[in-house]
Amino acid sequence: MSLVPHNPQAGQVHIGLGDRSYDIRIATGLMSNADAWLGLPKAAAALIVTNETVAPLYLAQLQAALQPHYAKVHVCTLPDGEAYKTWESLQLIFDVLLGQACDRKTVLFALGGGVVGDITGFAAACYMRGVPFVQVPTTLLAQVDSSVGGKTAINHPLGKNMVGAFYQPERVLCDLSSLNTLPPRELSAGLAEVIKYGPIADMAFLDWIEQHLSDLLARDPQALAHAVQRSCEIKAWVVGQDEREGGIRAILNFGHTFGHAIEAGLGFGVWLHGEAVGCGMVMAAHLSQRLGLVDAAFTQRLTALISRAGLPIVGPDLGAQAYLHHMRVDKKAEAGDIRFVLIDKPGSAVVRGAPDALVAEVIQACCR
Ligand code: NAD
Numbered sequence: 001m002s003l004v005p006h007n008p009q010a011g012q013v014h015i016g017l018g019d020r021s022y023d024i025r026i027a028t029g030l031m032s033n034a035d036a037w038l039g040l041p042k043a044a045a046a047l048i049v050t051n052e053t054v055a056p057l058y059l060a061q062l063q064a065a066l067q068p069h070y071a072k073v074h075v076c077t078l079p080d081g082e083a084y085k086t087w088e089s090l091q092l093i094f095d096v097l098l099g100q101a102c103d104r105k106t107v108l109f110a111l112g113g114g115v116v117g118d119i120t121g122f123a124a125a126c127y128m129r130g131v132p133f134v135q136v137p138t139t140l141l142a143q144v145d146s147s148v149g150g151k152t153a154i155n156h157p158l159g160k161n162m163v164g165a166f167y168q169p170e171r172v173l174c175d176l177s178s179l180n181t182l183p184p185r186e187l188s189a190g191l192a193e194v195i196k197y198g199p200i201a202d203m204a205f206l207d208w209i210e211q212h213l214s215d216l217l218a219r220d221p222q223a224l225a226h227a228v229q230r231s232c233e234i235k236a237w238v239v240g241q242d243e244r245e246g247g248i249r250a251i252l253n254f255g256h257t258f259g260h261a262i263e264a265g266l267g268f269g270v271w272l273h274g275e276a277v278g279c280g281m282v283m284a285a286h287l288s289q290r291l292g293l294v295d296a297a298f299t300q301r302l303t304a305l306i307s308r309a310g311l312p313i314v315g316p317d318l319g320a321q322a323y324l325h326h327m328r329v330d331k332k333a334e335a336g337d338i339r340f341v342l343i344d345k346p347g348s349a350v351v352r353g354a355p356d357a358l359v360a361e362v363i364q365a366c367c368r
């Protein structure tokens, strides 16, 4: 039985953070639903930040939705890719904001995946010391994870997401229709973050994912709606208790410590973030098993599901020392000691260290 309550109202999840509280709305065709845009902060201008892949698909729709509410709707179109989650892209956003004399009430809209969402949120946190922003996530990964919870960042050449801020959006609008144009590899990457919520918080949700995986891969709207809703409910429950990751929020990083090492070791962008997280969960399950926390059946079950989702389950052979080196740069590391998110029993996670020798054994067993 999961501790995370189910929201009785389908299509809506509330994040309770006092005066920073907001709603996530989830529906097919949301971008063209006039009601979705009511009640946002009033301002003379809005700025849509998007990228060159998403703009031809959804920019016109979002502009049309915003034009009744803002006298001016500016656009900043960034190059596409994790490689552009940089100071230079942030600067392009500030160039438009300042070039158009945007004031401190200007509302930013992030239209795209997690890269656009993270950069736009950070730009909103910085511009004139903080302007409102709205997340309009268009990837599965962004709808179930990155658009929710207020982590914003850009990358530094020495580390991913190392420069950023906690800054909450005004609203998150998940239009499930946008997932129809997502490349299959990106859909699978998003499924990694959906699967993550089962082992850490809700084994009944893991059962459901197992039963409905083919519907999710076929982009069945009802299946996607449930997957996004339940993922957001779990994330909202965790973030509502620990906005700034002083404790429980770290469990959302299940699979991310090994995953981060894969991304950094191969070079960012070679594996997608969700692919690295999927394989990282397999490795974290093996480590949990070797520490006696879960049995082999649990590890096999999770590995089989991750594989069925179209994700890699064997890590790249970077060598144990390279993995350990990259994992020490992880934000969870304390004084160089790596902290892993492990499953202490199915449906519950714990953050703890593990002996390097044992971690190296897991790496050797899980990589080639
Ligand atoms: P992404 O933003 O790079 O999007 C993936 C690809 O899909 C891009 O090429 C993008 O242009 C394209 N795309 C987006 N929407 C599309 C659509 N509807 N149709 C067709 N193509 C579309 O990657 P992502 O997986 O969405 O996000 C990954 C990023 O999110 C990473 O930078 C990661 O660090 C970050 N992240 C942040 C958090 C957080 O809490 N802030 C959590 C998880 C991940």
Ligand code: GLY
Binding pocket: 145, 146, 148, 149, 151, 249, 252, 253
């Ligand atoms: N994706 C991890 C977090 O939001 O904390």
